[in-house]
Amino acid sequence: MAYNYTYKKSRFRPRKPVRTFRDLEVYQKALEGAVVVAKYILPILKDVDYLLRDDMVKCSLDIPRYIAEAHSNRFESKVLAFPLLDKAMTGCNKMVVYLEQIRDIYSDKVERVMIEELIRKYVYNRRKIFNLYKAWKRFLERDKA
Numbered sequence: 001m002a003y004n005y006t007y008k009k010s011r012f013r014p015r016k017p018v019r020t021f022r023d024l025e026v027y028q029k030a031l032e033g034a035v036v037v038a039k040y041i042l043p044i045l046k047d048v049d050y051l052l053r054d055d056m057v058k059c060s061l062d063i064p065r066y067i068a069e070a071h072s073n074r075f076e077s078k079v080l081a082f083p084l085l086d087k088a089m090t091g092c093n094k095m096v097v098y099l100e101q102i103r104d105i106y107s108d109k110v111e112r113v114m115i116e117e118l119i120r121k122y123v124y125n126r127r128k129i130f131n132l133y134k135a136w137k138r139f140l141e142r143d144k145a
Contacts, residue, residue, distance in 0.1 A: 021071035026132055029125045030064040030088070033095070036118055041102065044110055056098040063091040067129070074136060085133045092126035 021027050037060040045053045070084035096119050103115040 021068040024067060024071065024132070026088075026125055026128045027064055027067045027071075029121060029128070030067055030092075033118060033121055033125065034060040034064060036114075037095075040114065041099075041110070041118075044106070045102070048106055048109060050102065050106070052098060052101070056095070056102075059091050059094050059098065063088050063095070063125075066091065081136065082133065085129055085136075089126050089129050089133075092122045092129065095122045096126075 016023060018024055037057060042053070042057055045056075050056075066084045066088040070081040070088065073080040073084065099115050099119050099122070102110055103112060103119075
């Protein structure tokens with residue numbers, strides 16, 4: 001008797017367990033974005049007079065910090081973790097606004113492709129932070145039950 005097995009390819013891949021905040025993909029992507037802003041965009045903005053330069057750099061550096069703090073507070077006080085994730089999502093939205101302003105105002109000074117890619121990364125990371133928010137919410141509700 002011959003068996004004909006057909007296997008469907010699945011997009012599911014088991015993830016590495018999260019032991020610290022450094023294992024979170026959202027933290028890694030946020031840190032990556034902050035590095036790109038500091039290394040490539042900040043030097044360009046020093047030559048021009050972009051009024052929100054310091055705010056943008058602070059915002060890009062704050063996003064990974066909020067994620068790390070939220071991860072730590074998740075175990076002690078879950079009520080404190082969610083506002084920090086909200087701040088991280090807000091930071092991603094602010095970075096998109098800053099980057100779009102830079103792209104449109106200083107189009108002759110910055111690489112449009114690099115800015116567009118960074119905008120896509122911040123939008124993607126914001127969505128992933130929201131998914132993390134929902135997952136932590138489910139764990140909280142499951143623990144209460």
